[in-house]
Amino acid sequence: MIPVAASFPVFGLLQRLRLDGWLLVWVALVVAAGLAVLYSASGGAGDVLLFQFSRLLIGFSVMLVLAQTSPRFLAMAAPWIYGAVVFLLILVLLVGEKGGGAQRWLDFGIRFQPSEFAKLAVPMMVASLLRESRQAPGPGRTMTAMLLIAAPAGLVVLQPDLGTGAVLLLFGMIPLFLAGLRRRFIAGGALTTVLAAPVLWVSLKDYQRARVLNMLNPEADPLGAGYQVIQSKIAIGSGGIFGKGWMQSSQAQFGFLPEPTTDFVFSVISEEFGFVGALVAMLLFIAILVRTLQIALAARGRFSRLLAASLALGFFSSFLLNAGMTTGLLPVVGLPFPLVSVAGSANVTFLAGLGILMAIHSDQRYLAR
Amino acid sequence: MAVRRHIQTAGSGTLVRRTTYLVALMGFFALVLLARMSHLQLVRHSHYAGQAQANQVQPRRIAPRRGIILDRNGEILVANRASFRLILVAEQAEDAPGMLTRLEDQGFVKTERQGELMEALRLLPSFAPLAVRAMLPDEQAARFAVRRHQFAGVDIEGLLLREYPLGPSGAHALGYVAAVSAADKQRLDPSVYAGIPLIGKTGVEGSYEEDLRGSAGGERILMDAYGRPLERTSDLDPLPGGDLQLALDGELQREAFAAMESRRGAVVAVDPRDGGVLALVSSPAFDPNEFVSGMDSARFAELNRNPALPMFNRAVRGLYPPGSTIKPMLALVALAEGYRDPGQTIYCRGSYRLSANSRLFRDWKREGHGTLTIQDAIAESCDVYFYQLARDMDIEGIHEGLVRFGFGAASGIDIAGERPGIVPSRAWKRSAFSDPAQQPWFPGETVVTGIGQGSLVASPLQLAQATAQIAMRGMRYKPRLVEAIRDPVSGRLMRRAPESAGMVAPESAEHWLTVVDSMVAVLHGPRGTARATGAKLAYTAAGKTGTSQVVALPREGEADPGEIDERFRDHSLFVAFAPVHDPVIALAVIVENGGSGSGAAAAVAARVLDTYLASHSPPDQMAQAR
Numbered sequence: 001m002i003p004v005a006a007s008f009p010v011f012g013l014l015q016r017l018r019l020d021g022w023l024l025v026w027v028a029l030v031v032a033a034g035l036a037v038l039y040s041a042s043g044g045a046g047d048v049l050l051f052q053f054s055r056l057l058i059g060f061s062v063m064l065v066l067a068q069t070s071p072r073f074l075a076m077a078a079p080w081i082y083g084a085v086v087f088l089l090i091l092v093l094l095v096g097e098k099g100g101g102a103q104r105w106l107d108f109g110i111r112f113q114p115s116e117f118a119k120l121a122v123p124m125m126v127a128s129l130l131r132e133s134r135q136a137p138g139p140g141r142t143m144t145a146m147l148l149i150a151a152p153a154g155l156v157v158l159q160p161d162l163g164t165g166a167v168l169l170l171f172g173m174i175p176l177f178l179a180g181l182r183r184r185f186i187a188g189g190a191l192t193t194v195l196a197a198p199v200l201w202v203s204l205k206d207y208q209r210a211r212v213l214n215m216l217n218p219e220a221d222p223l224g225a226g227y228q229v230i231q232s233k234i235a236i237g238s239g240g241i242f243g244k245g246w247m248q249s250s251q252a253q254f255g256f257l258p259e260p261t262t263d264f265v266f267s268v269i270s271e272e273f274g275f276v277g278a279l280v281a282m283l284l285f286i287a288i289l290v291r292t293l294q295i296a297l298a299a300r301g302r303f304s305r306l307l308a309a310s311l312a313l314g315f316f317s318s319f320l321l322n323a324g325m326t327t328g329l330l331p332v333v334g335l336p337f338p339l340v341s342v343a344g345s346a347n348v349t350f351l352a353g354l355g356i357l358m359a360i361h362s363d364q365r366y367l368a369r
Numbered sequence: 370m371a372v373r374r375h376i377q378t379a380g381s382g383t384l385v386r387r388t389t390y391l392v393a394l395m396g397f398f399a400l401v402l403l404a405r406m407s408h409l410q411l412v413r414h415s416h417y418a419g420q421a422q423a424n425q426v427q428p429r430r431i432a433p434r435r436g437i438i439l440d441r442n443g444e445i446l447v448a449n450r451a452s453f454r455l456i457l458v459a460e461q462a463e464d465a466p467g468m469l470t471r472l473e474d475q476g477f478v479k480t481e482r483q484g485e486l487m488e489a490l491r492l493l494p495s496f497a498p499l500a501v502r503a504m505l506p507d508e509q510a511a512r513f514a515v516r517r518h519q520f521a522g523v524d525i526e527g528l529l530l531r532e533y534p535l536g537p538s539g540a541h542a543l544g545y546v547a548a549v550s551a552a553d554k555q556r557l558d559p560s561v562y563a564g565i566p567l568i569g570k571t572g573v574e575g576s577y578e579e580d581l582r583g584s585a586g587g588e589r590i591l592m593d594a595y596g597r598p599l600e601r602t603s604d605l606d607p608l609p610g611g612d613l614q615l616a617l618d619g620e621l622q623r624e625a626f627a628a629m630e631s632r633r634g635a636v637v638a639v640d641p642r643d644g645g646v647l648a649l650v651s652s653p654a655f656d657p658n659e660f661v662s663g664m665d666s667a668r669f670a671e672l673n674r675n676p677a678l679p680m681f682n683r684a685v686r687g688l689y690p691p692g693s694t695i696k697p698m699l700a701l702v703a704l705a706e707g708y709r710d711p712g713q714t715i716y717c718r719g720s721y722r723l724s725a726n727s728r729l730f731r732d733w734k735r736e737g738h739g740t741l742t743i744q745d746a747i748a749e750s751c752d753v754y755f756y757q758l759a760r761d762m763d764i765e766g767i768h769e770g771l772v773r774f775g776f777g778a779a780s781g782i783d784i785a786g787e788r789p790g791i792v793p794s795r796a797w798k799r800s801a802f803s804d805p806a807q808q809p810w811f812p813g814e815t816v817v818t819g820i821g822q823g824s825l826v827a828s829p830l831q832l833a834q835a836t837a838q839i840a841m842r843g844m845r846y847k848p849r850l851v852e853a854i855r856d857p858v859s860g861r862l863m864r865r866a867p868e869s870a871g872m873v874a875p876e877s878a879e880h881w882l883t884v885v886d887s888m889v890a891v892l893h894g895p896r897g898t899a900r901a902t903g904a905k906l907a908y909t910a911a912g913k914t915g916t917s918q919v920v921a922l923p924r925e926g927e928a929d930p931g932e933i934d935e936r937f938r939d940h941s942l943f944v945a946f947a948p949v950h951d952p953v954i955a956l957a958v959i960v961e962n963g964g965s966g967s968g969a970a971a972a973v974a975a976r977v978l979d980t981y982l983a984s985h986s987p988p989d990q991m992a993q994a995r
Contacts (some may be wrong), residue, residue: 136383174391177387177391178383178384178387178388178391179383179384180383180384180387231424233409233417234417234420234421234424235421236406236409236410236417237409237410237413237414237416237417237418237420237421238414238417238418238420238421238422239410239414240410240411240414240418241410241411241414250421250424250425251421251424253593254424254425254592254593254599255593256421256424256425256593270406270409270410274410275406275407275410275411278406278410279403279406282399282402282403286399289392289395293388293392296388297385297388305384306384309384309388313388313391313392313395316395317395320395320398320399320402323402324398324402327402327405327406327409328405329401329402329405
């Protein structure tokens with residue numbers, strides 16, 4: 001890694017700013033291409049682009065600041081950050097803004113979505129909790145970790161936002177799993193889930209079941225959700241190998257594709273740039289995964305390694321979840337496409353996560369010196 | 370390598386291993402995603418490309434202009450009127466019930482229909498268009514067009530509606546159109562009716578449906594997801610329907626309907642020279658304009674429940690005993706077949722018996738008519754003369770004669786629903802009754818048939834046709850409402866030649882003269898049964914009164930007619946043609962429960978004749994004018 005950095009003089013400058021050159025290259029490519037796609041998906045609406053640009057600017061600032069911190073500081077700050085986010089999640093339920101049948105937003109002059117911040121705060125908290133012991137976490141610590149994951153996830157489900165709640169559960173479980181969660185806990189958890197799910201499902205009344213299904217996507221009735229996926233698949237499928245070309249997404253231009261600038265932006269990419277474009281997008285995210293995994297595996301200290309690996313896997317899985325949703329592989333649960341969807345809080349969080357990865361990377365290089 | 374060394378230390382083996390698991394898992398998901406993308410974009414590309422295309426381009430049918438209907442003088446009897454309606458597509462409106470409320474607040478939707486529309490909204494699939502307002506007034510349409518952007522999912526649609534200036538007076542002749550119903554769709558070729566909103570149901574609208582309909586055109590519209598048209602491509606121009614020119618006289622039709630004064634009954638007037646139907650009125654009637662914008666079921670049920678049967682076309686479907694109006698036809702047959710001579714007389718003493726101990730058949734004039742010829746018998750409407758004649762002709766002779774005047778068979782008029790009536794015979798009675806006790810023919814039945822009672826029934830149209838046949842001295846034409854159709858492509862008026870429908874004794878000129886003279890005497894003779902009416906006529910007409918019994922009244926006539934419940938009063942009939950030497954109109958009038966024939970029906974007939982002859986001068990005067 002270091003020899004490559006040496007081949008680009010500008011990387012040296014970035015190193016002094018404690019930023020990672022390669023990661024920045026891939027992220028910059030995603031962001032630039034994303035803004036171009038957004039311009040098309042919004043039908044050439046400048047205000048959408050301006051909003052996205054301003055949020056990305058905030059995100060990059062946060063990234064720059066976080067890159068200057070040390071893992072030790074982050075491990076100590078984790079409980080405070082976690083506590084603040086849980087407080088905000090409770091505040092959402094009390095005074096949050098309603099929209100689309102759910103209460104997800106806080107507005108302190110600037111509107112934001114605390115559940116997105118939790119996607120970073122929860123793995124940080126779990127990694128911080130598990131950093132002491134070099135052994136696999138015992139029953140007590142495992143229970144503590146589970147509670148720390150379940151609390152914010154539960155608050156988010158209450159909004160209700162089952163999709164983000166499930167993602168929080170996943171993002172919290174990653175560091176726990178990586179830390180060596182014992183096999184019998186895994187097996188027990190899996191068995192309980194497998195056994196309980198159908199029993200729970202059958203014991204529900206019809207209307208409750210409908211409510212659970214509806215909770216997956218409060219914005220639309222099942223018929224509406226079906227419509228979204230159908231139109232998304234039409235957009236993707238009609239793109240073919242090379243796509244219809246930039247600004248040529250008829251599905252988005254004529255309004256057939258719902259949410260073309262937010263949840264379904266990947267459909268627009270696939271329609272305008274075809275299979276090749278979607279493949280390029282996937283390769284960019286694989287590149288980011290590879291780079292972030294490199295950082296994680298090279299990291300020193302248990303907290304750094306756990307957190308870095310969790311963030312690397314979390315970032316890539318965010319891409320997979322969104323792409324799976326737009327292609328109809330997963331239910332429509334309103335998860336953004338990282339760094340491209342118009343989703344201010346989510347993008348700031350993604351960039352903050354990358355900033356933490358850079359801090360870990362700088363720390364590793366500093367210690368290795 | 371430095372990195373490797375760090376990894377090896379302090380239990381990080383687990384972390385690497387488990388990271389590897391998760392990376393493998395995600396790699397697997399990435400492969401699934403790749404496979405999915407390949408399937409959608411490579412394998413199924415053409416399918417989805419087609420769907421994307423279909424999303425935007427919607428084929429739409431363009432309704433043709435339905436042919437209009439004119440009367441013999443070019444007056445418009447059925448027109449098309451441009452109209453606007455509002456369509457709501459629930460899935461295109463964010464909140465369809467809320468939108469409905471807003472439309473009501475702004476006065477675009479009628480408050481009283483709100484509940485019905487909400488219900489329809491609930492039942493219809495969300496993509497189906499719902500007509501929330503038919504016949505939007507022009508100024509409201511303009512107001513809506515300006516504010517259209519405020520009403521997502523609501524669209525304004527122009528369409529041609531049918532207009533019937535004659536209103537109820539033309540209802541049974543012209544018929545009406547209604548929206549193509551689900552039942553119609555099952556019966557009809559769907560490709561023909563795609564894009565055609567209205568279908569002719571009855572009358573001329575129904576029977577000339579194919580000529581009037583035209584054929585729908587097609588266009589493709591590039592639309593966005595909100596149904597806003599972006600661009601139109603015309604594929605096929607609609608072909609308008611053919612215009613019809615009727616034999617009907619609009620003014621006469623109105624006048625005849627007015628003359629009925631809402632009483633139950635019918636008026637049929639024909640041009641004896643070619644069978645053209647000049648007026649065809651059934652009273653009471655309904656307003657066909659009510660059907661155009663969609664009649665609600667309650668109103669339709671009310672029309673059908675009305676005891677006066679406004680939906681029933683009495684002119685072609687009403688069957689009545691013709692009473693004495695049958696006498697001229699019987700007389701002609703009797704003379705032509707040699708049952709009677711013009712000079713032969715009988716003595717009428719007011720009643721008639723078949724044999725010494727049989728039932729007594731009374732004449733309407735209890736003291737009797739005295740000595741009369743066949744001409745006197747018609748003019749004075751002597752029943753006894755015709756009782757005797759009937760016996761001499763026998764029911765088979767009567768049957769044969771009347772069938773030649775068109776009774777007992779559908780006339781073949783060009784509207785649907787006609788009923789043939791009954792001309793009794795022994796064979797008819799055997800087939801009509803299943804009970805052997807009812808099958809034998811009794812001599813008394815022959816006697817009453819002689820004065821147009823008993824089983825003999827005919828429609829007003831048949832009576833008018835038989836009268837026209839007398840006017841033409843034997844020649845009868847098939848009755849028709851439509852005289853010509855304008856070809857929509859060439860614009861040429863295609864006239865239809867008159868069709869002969871039957872001939873009776875054309876060689877017996879003197880017998881025709883005898884019968885016609887006797888009918889002139891009905892109106893103009895000193896003892897004519899309609900001399901009061903005839904005295905007011907400015908021209909010479911021939912006519913015959915008739916009374917048909919509704920129920921068997923107390924035979925000895927104890928009851929005074931004025932005291933009899935209106936529903937049990939006799940039907941009043943009158944047939945006539947004029948002018949007598951060059952007839953241009955023949956008609957039959959029936960006023961149900963109107964009492965004696967010289968009253969109600971004759972007055973209606975006189976008014977119709979006056980109206981028609983005022984504008985249609987007799988041919989000799991026309992010749993002078995030229």
